[in-house]
Structure formats: structure tokens, C-alpha cells
Amino acid sequence: MQTLPKSQLLRFVEEAFQLAKRAVARYSSKFSKHRYTLHQHIVLPCLKVRKDTTYRTLLDELIEMPRVRNAISMTKIPAPSTLCKAFDRLDMAVWRVLLNLSVSLLPTNGVVGIDASGFDRSHASKHYTKRTKLTVQQLKVTFSIDTRANAILDLHVTTTRKHDTQIAPSLINCNAGKVGVLLGDKGYDDQQIRAMARESAVRPLIKHHEFSSLQKAWNARLDTGLYDQLSQSETVNSRLKRKYGVFVRSRC
Structure with a gap:
């Protein structure tokens, strides 16, 4: 079976995931439940903005995106409220670091x-x-x-x-x-x-x-x-x- 080329959306997710891994630790605390990583909590809001959609719609579409899920090592689909709470917990300093790292690619x-x-x-x-x-x-x-x-x-x-x-x-x-x-x-x-x-x-x-x-x-x-x-x-x-x-x- 012919391997399909990477879409722009997949390349965006991969680059955002690599930047997130450079910006923050894998988990926010040693007491974390380790269900989802900080890297995933950063990439999914970025993907939401990229697609100009809601968390609920994004997570529904994510079910049919196995290559995107594989790119961020996600085996479970979180609830919309999980992403909302995770976004609120992320400090502005994290987004500034990501902004600086993304600029270095240009x-x-x-x-x-x-x-x-x-x-x-x-x-x-x-x-x-x-x-x-x-x-x-x-x-x-x-x-x-x-x-x-x-x-x-x-x-x-x-x-x-x-x-x-x-x-x-x-x-x-x-x-x-x-x-x-x-x-x-x-x-x-x-x-x-x-x-x-x-x-x-x-x-x-x-x-x-x-x-x-x-x-x-x-x-x-x-x-x-x-x-x-x-x-x-x-x-x-x-x-x-x-x-x-x-x-x-x-x-x-």
C-alpha cells in the first residue's frame, strides 16, 4: 500500500510537539496522574486555533486522525473540560517560550x-x-x-x-x-x-x-x-x- 505524504496539518502538529518538548517538562508535577503530558496539553490548544474550531469538535475529529494522535503519542482522547483546565493552568511564560522557539525556525x-x-x-x-x-x-x-x-x-x-x-x-x-x-x-x-x-x-x-x-x-x-x-x-x-x-x- 502506498504511503501517503504528510499533510500540512500533520507537519504543524509535529513541529508544535517538538517545540513543546523543548519548552517544558513531560509532566507538570511528580504527583501528576500521567494520563496526558504537558506536551499534549500544549499542542492540542495550538491545533484548536489552527483549525479555528472548538475543543469539543476538535476532539471528535481527533478520533479519525490516527496519524495526528501517533505524532503526539496520544492513546486516549481527553474530555473537553480536561483541555480547558489544562490551558488555564499553563503559565504565560510557557507561551512566551514557545513563541521565541517558533520564531527561531523562521x-x-x-x-x-x-x-x-x-x-x-x-x-x-x-x-x-x-x-x-x-x-x-x-x-x-x-x-x-x-x-x-x-x-x-x-x-x-x-x-x-x-x-x-x-x-x-x-x-x-x-x-x-x-x-x-x-x-x-x-x-x-x-x-x-x-x-x-x-x-x-x-x-x-x-x-x-x-x-x-x-x-x-x-x-x-x-x-x-x-x-x-x-x-x-x-x-x-x-x-x-x-x-x-x-x-x-x-x-x-
Whole structure:
């Protein structure tokens, strides 16, 4: 019988499984029941997002995916609630490690654009928010994106009205080794950001607010060939919203 080639879905699962094995231990604790591994608990949510489906539907389809189950060494199908609870227990640091490891697989060039975008949370239950007297605020998400691979290097999420110049320093510090050129619009026009970037051996290409003829001259001397690559950040933001929507929701 002819061996079928690997599908894109199978290759995705295999790569995610290898990254998970590099990021975390096999089990979360020595007291674990050892029914499922942390690696499986990481790969299945990734597969859920990849297929843009629910846990319940994913697990139903997984019954008919023997090659995918073999790729992650899964002999039993967990309940949807098991994956929901496992996802809640995973620390954000784990996902940051996975993000960093996945970026290392891509052909990046060190030219990084920083840009912010808003995500709504309007699909929260109005009945629940009214009873609990909660105020649901919009999320402000700031991405640092490599312009060659269109890869997200890092992100910052907040519900406050924090200014862009207050968010950028943390993204620069966390990714100094991956950034050679930092691109930013006038929202990141701040001398402290420029000084911090230069201290980290990063070349800042950030537009100035044009309050004087000198600032207009500085903008005129910007390397437009590099600066125009900032549009890649807006492209990634747009693609994310087209694929996953402009709002954040919880769906199991």
C-alpha cells in the first residue's frame, strides 16, 4: 500500500510537539496522574486555533486522525473540560517560550516594526457583567513584528490607557538580541526610547512629531527603504483580525 505524504496539518502538529518538548517538562508535577503530558496539553490548544474550531469538535475529529494522535503519542482522547483546565493552568511564560522557539525556525532579518491595535471584548455576556457590576474594557495589544518573516516576536496586552511610549521599552528590553533596526511611527517619538535602543545596539528609525523645521528635516532624512517596511506590522494586524475577528472571546 502506498504511503501517503504528510499533510500540512500533520507537519504543524509535529513541529508544535517538538517545540513543546523543548519548552517544558513531560509532566507538570511528580504527583501528576500521567494520563496526558504537558506536551499534549500544549499542542492540542495550538491545533484548536489552527483549525479555528472548538475543543469539543476538535476532539471528535481527533478520533479519525490516527496519524495526528501517533505524532503526539496520544492513546486516549481527553474530555473537553480536561483541555480547558489544562490551558488555564499553563503559565504565560510557557507561551512566551514557545513563541521565541517558533520564531527561531523562521528566516528573520532583525528589522522589527512596533505597532499597536485594539481588540474589543463586546461579546462578553451583558447579563453577567451587569450582575457583577464589571466594566469590560477594550484590549490594547502592541506587537513587535519582524518585517521579513512577518513573524510576531513579542506582544504586550493591556486594558489601561497606557501610552505607546510607556509600552515600547519593555518590548525593546525583552527582544534586544533579535532586533537590529526598530521601526516606529510618531506614537513612539520619545528620546528615552531612542536612547534605550542605542544602548542595546538597536538602530531606531522612529518618525518625529513635526513641531519645528529641524524635526521635519530629521523625518526627511529617514531611510525610507527601511521605514516603509513598517507597513508589514499593519499587515500582520489586519490578517489577525480578518482570520480571528476584531474581538476576544472564550470558546470551548
